[in-house]
Amino acid sequence: MTKEAHDISSLLSQEYKHGFVTDVEVDTIPAGLSEDVIRIISAKKNEPEFLLEWRLKAYRHWLTMVEPTWSSVRYPKIDFQNIVYYSAPKLDKDRPKSLDEVDPELLRTYEKLGIPLKEQEMLAGVAVDAVFDSVSVATTFKAKLAEQGIIFCSFSEAVQEHPELIKKYLGSVVPHTDNFYAALNSAVFSDGSFCYIPKGVRCPMDLSTYFRINAASTGQFERTLVVADEGSYVSYLEGCTAPMRDENQLHAAVVELVALEDAEIKYSTVQNWYPGDKDGKGGIYNFVTKRGACRGNNAKISWTQVETGSAITWKYPSVILQGDNSVGEFYSVALTNNYQQADTGTKMYHIGKNTRSTIISKGISAGHGHNAYRGLVKVLKNARNARNYTQCDSLLIGDQCAAHTFPYIEVKNTSAQVEHEATTSKIGEDQLFYCLQRGINTEDAVSMIVNGFCKQVFKELPMEFAVEAQKLLGVSLEGSVG
Amino acid sequence: MSIVTVESYINEHKDIKNKLAGSQHNWLQAARDNALQSFAKLGYPDKKVENWKYTRVTPIAKQHLPILLTHSEHYEKNKVVSLVKAMPDCHCMVFINGYFSTELSLLSGLPDNVIVCDFLTATEQHSELLKKHLQQDAATSDSFLAFNTAFMHCGAFIHVPANTQIEKPIQLLFICTPEANTHTINLRNVLIAETQSKVNFIENYLAITDDSYFVNTVSNLILEQNAHLTHIKLQNESRQAFHIGTVNAQQAADSHFHSHSFARGGALVRSDTNTSLNAAGAHCTMNGLFIAQGKQHIDHHTCIEHKHSHCSSREYYRGILAEQAHGVFNGRVVVAKDAQKTDAVQENKNLLLSDSAEIDTKPQLEIYADDVKCAHGATVGQLDKRALFYLQARGINIEQATKILTYAFAKEIIERIDFAPVREQCENLLLDTYKIDTTQEETHES
Numbered sequence: 024m025t026k027e028a029h030d031i032s033s034l035l036s037q038e039y040k041h042g043f044v045t046d047v048e049v050d051t052i053p054a055g056l057s058e059d060v061i062r063i064i065s066a067k068k069n070e071p072e073f074l075l076e077w078r079l080k081a082y083r084h085w086l087t088m089v090e091p092t093w094s095s096v097r098y099p100k101i102d103f104q105n106i107v108y109y110s111a112p113k114l115d116k117d118r119p120k121s122l123d124e125v126d127p128e129l130l131r132t133y134e135k136l137g138i139p140l141k142e143q144e145m146l147a148g149v150a151v152d153a154v155f156d157s158v159s160v161a162t163t164f165k166a167k168l169a170e171q172g173i174i175f176c177s178f179s180e181a182v183q184e185h186p187e188l189i190k191k192y193l194g195s196v197v198p199h200t201d202n203f204y205a206a207l208n209s210a211v212f213s214d215g216s217f218c219y220i221p222k223g224v225r226c227p228m229d230l231s232t233y234f235r236i237n238a239a240s241t242g243q244f245e246r247t248l249v250v251a252d253e254g255s256y257v258s259y260l261e262g263c264t265a266p267m268r269d270e271n272q273l274h275a276a277v278v279e280l281v282a283l284e285d286a287e288i289k290y291s292t293v294q295n296w297y298p299g300d301k302d303g304k305g306g307i308y309n310f311v312t313k314r315g316a317c318r319g320n321n322a323k324i325s326w327t328q329v330e331t332g333s334a335i336t337w338k339y340p341s342v343i344l345q346g347d348n349s350v351g352e353f354y355s356v357a358l359t360n361n362y363q364q365a366d367t368g369t370k371m372y373h374i375g376k377n378t379r380s381t382i383i384s385k386g387i388s389a390g391h392g393h394n395a396y397r398g399l400v401k402v403l404k405n406a407r408n409a410r411n412y413t414q415c416d417s418l419l420i421g422d423q424c425a426a427h428t429f430p431y432i433e434v435k436n437t438s439a440q441v442e443h444e445a446t447t448s449k450i451g452e453d454q455l456f457y458c459l460q461r462g463i464n465t466e467d468a469v470s471m472i473v474n475g476f477c478k479q480v481f482k483e484l485p486m487e488f489a490v491e492a493q494k495l496l497g498v499s500l501e502g503s504v505g
Numbered sequence: 506m507s508i509v510t511v512e513s514y515i516n517e518h519k520d521i522k523n524k525l526a527g528s529q530h531n532w533l534q535a536a537r538d539n540a541l542q543s544f545a546k547l548g549y550p551d552k553k554v555e556n557w558k559y560t561r562v563t564p565i566a567k568q569h570l571p572i573l574l575t576h577s578e579h580y581e582k583n584k585v586v587s588l589v590k591a592m593p594d595c596h597c598m599v600f601i602n603g604y605f606s607t608e609l610s611l612l613s614g615l616p617d618n619v620i621v622c623d624f625l626t627a628t629e630q631h632s633e634l635l636k637k638h639l640q641q642d643a644a645t646s647d648s649f650l651a652f653n654t655a656f657m658h659c660g661a662f663i664h665v666p667a668n669t670q671i672e673k674p675i676q677l678l679f680i681c682t683p684e685a686n687t688h689t690i691n692l693r694n695v696l697i698a699e700t701q702s703k704v705n706f707i708e709n710y711l712a713i714t715d716d717s718y719f720v721n722t723v724s725n726l727i728l729e730q731n732a733h734l735t736h737i738k739l740q741n742e743s744r745q746a747f748h749i750g751t752v753n754a755q756q757a758a759d760s761h762f763h764s765h766s767f768a769r770g771g772a773l774v775r776s777d778t779n780t781s782l783n784a785a786g787a788h789c790t791m792n793g794l795f796i797a798q799g800k801q802h803i804d805h806h807t808c809i810e811h812k813h814s815h816c817s818s819r820e821y822y823r824g825i826l827a828e829q830a831h832g833v834f835n836g837r838v839v840v841a842k843d844a845q846k847t848d849a850v851q852e853n854k855n856l857l858l859s860d861s862a863e864i865d866t867k868p869q870l871e872i873y874a875d876d877v878k879c880a881h882g883a884t885v886g887q888l889d890k891r892a893l894f895y896l897q898a899r900g901i902n903i904e905q906a907t908k909i910l911t912y913a914f915a916k917e918i919i920e921r922i923d924f925a926p927v928r929e930q931c932e933n934l935l936l937d938t939y940k941i942d943t944t945q946e947e948t949h950e951s
Binding site (some may be wrong): 417421423424430431439445 | 555624843845857858861863866867868869871872874876877884885886887
């Protein structure tokens with residue numbers, strides 16, 4: 024046990040491997056939030072009138088709202104006037120047309136993260152819309168996607184080129200009044216990704232965005248909008264990593280998915296933002312609103328997430344099952360180590376007939392981590408034959424951590440079948456012993472057991488992501504033995 | 506609207522404060538005053554209070570329901586006597602609109618060292634014991650608990666000394682008569698089981714009226730080391746009544762607490778059962794069944810706090826909702842930081858029999874220790890179609906088949922009750938609810 028204890032302390036104290044700061048000149052506006060700041064952001068991005076109006080509407084509503092306190096996460100009060108709401112990497116006059124034109128400093132940043140764009144372009148056939156702080160700097164494979172009529176670009180670009188689509192779908196799933204952070208995001212969002220898959224098109228490759236937070240005290244307010252028109256299919260990947268910093272950084276993103284009739288959207292996330300050091304200092308506050316709407320019949324939306332980073336994660340990717348026979352899925356692995364806190368889960372709203380949803384949530388708590396699953400399954404009166412299966416398991420590592428489960432089930436229809444199951448346990452000493460006995464060291468054994476615990480979720484991830492996720496989990500968890 | 510009501514109770518408290526039981530004791534008055542302040546501060550819970558998210562108390566909050574301060578004299582005694590007789594083989598304390606009736610109670614044959622009296626007598630003769638065991642501080646966070654503490658006056662006080670076993674259960678029979686109409690019946694029971702003792706309680710809430718009244722009842726249960734206490738709560742109030750009840754148990758080492766809650770009556774019902782496992786080896790089981798019809802609203806909240814290592818808990822709750830009924834279940838299991846080797850299981854199953862019925866369930870786990878085994882499950886569904894088909898294939902029509910299967914669903918919980926007369930009473934109530942003709946079934950079998 025003493026050896027194990029030693030292993031734990033040495034391994035748990037591993038520093039964040041992706042911590043570094045890229046030295047790029049940034050074009051920032053002073054900290055603080057007011058209508059003027061919003062006007063500046065909007066003007067800098069040359070936005071049409073309707074968008075500015077929408078931002079202002081959101082801002083005015085935000086002023087009337089109070090910060091929510093109902094969740095299980097605890098953090099010092101955020102000073103919203105001490106946040107810089109816009110920063111963009113300084114670029115030569117225009118945006119780069121190909122990777123060669125991208126600031127070499129940026130490219131090196133990605134290389135350090137092990138995701139060189141060039142390699143990725145050739146490798147997995149992934150189009151990457153890389154977001155460096157708030158403005159997209161490179162979009163690849165765009166031409167190839169354009170052939171099929173797929174629009175995949177940065178949000179600001181979409182605002183310029185496809186304002187009608189933005190106007191139609193922006194805020195249609197997450198209205199600007201939705202919640203405190205969504206309202207804030209609606210007012211000040213700087214950039215993000217936009218994706219539109221036309222009727223009957225099956226997107227030939229996984230679309231992916233790499234988010235990165237840089238520049239001190241810059242809150243990042245991403246806005247992602249994915250629209251899958253009738254009969255289309257898209258798999259969207261989102262991956263994150265951030266440099267080491269002592270100051271807490273707020274991240275309040277909004278992701279909206281719209282699936283029309285027979286369309287399918289698969290949205291996968293690997294989140295590895297800076298979780299703070301081993302004493303819980305620093306780290307990202309990740310307060311995200313993610314929601315998808317199955318608007319048409321037979322639509323399907325599937326969320327898969329692997330959450331290993333951030334000091335605080337607070338997000339509930341949800342699905343509104345409006346169309347008949349629509350399907351919602353949520354697969355999640357959330358890991359908290361050291362002083363990390365996570366309050367995550369999902370909401371499934373069954374509105375249409377024969378709607379089905381599956382929720383698989385795996386929470387892992389180590390060190391002083393706090394991990395909570397909070398989910399809602401709501402079956403409305405007309406949702407005949409709705410079906411839900413929920414399973415949320417927690418794994419506890421170390422005696423200082425905590426795991427909570429708050430499943431809400433609200434059913435108003437007799438034909439609904441809702442099942443919820445949850446278990447909490449620790450890594451079995453017998454399991455560990457079995458591995459050790461066969462010459463597998465403690466670290467690998469824990470990693471194996473945890474990976475086994477999460478397998479149900481990992482198998483939902485696209486190949487490249489699954490590999491990354493497993494690696495991440497290994498790094499974040501190494502040696503935490505109960 | 507509700508502010509006015511809160512104030513009216515504050516005024517009422519001023520008027521009747523010195524008439525309440527034990528007003529000569531300063532500590533008791535201080536506890537009442539503190540609780541009243543909490544109640545004034547908290548007001549009535551609205552949906553922003555997480556614990557009351559699904560239950561609106563507006564029907565209670567919109568009117569002033571004065572505390573009944575006098576003994577009721579005018580009621581049909583023979584009806585009460587038949588209700589006492591309905592539960593054979595037990596000691597019985599009868600309370601009419603909250604007031605203890607020595608005349609109707611059956612208390613012979615109890616061991617001499619056992620104290621069985623009402624709250625008023627306890628304040629006069631056993632004030633030290635009462636002071637020791639009355640949970641005063643719990644009233645700060647819940648409005649109705651605060652209300653109850655502020656107006657404590659009626660109820661039962663039972664003290665079972667160490668090494669005493671009481672064979673027959675003690676029934677606390679609370680009967681509301683037409684005089685209770687538009688009044689508050691405020692009950693505070695203190696039930697103490699000392700070291701190595703064994704006792705079974707039945708709290709039975711009944712009415713011989715169809716009126717609307719408000720019962721606010723709180724029971725403090727104290728289980729000392731190795732005590733075995735069974736607590737059966739049967740709630741069958743008038744269909745117009747409001748019933749808000751809390752059972753708070755404190756468990757010492759190796760104590761066993763068995764709780765059964767059976768809810769059938771009332772228009773607006775909220776029933777809380779909480780226990781705190783304070784020392785190693787403590788065990789609790791909580792079983793519950795609620796059957797709601799019409800426009801009934803029945804809300805059950807349970808909380809099991811594992812505060813020490815090596816404790817275990819089992820919880821089984823079922824709900825059957827028909828017509829426009831609304832059921833709520835919230836089961837909370839908290840495992841404290843050092844409560845290693847905790848073993849907790851929680852299960853909640855609900856049956857929806859109508860499209861207008863609603864169930865909101867939330868089985869919650871909060872775990873701060875790592876070496877634990879905790880599981881919970883919740884389901885909402887309807888009857889098994891294959892089972893229905895099986896019965897239909899044997900010539901039983903669909904209505905009857907539905908009733909039989911619903912009965913079977915409920916019976917699994919009732920069967921967990923050890924005491925036969927209670928079990929039979931529950932079963933009869935079920936049969937009556939679902940109008941199952943047992944004689945006919947028997948002829949089918951033969």
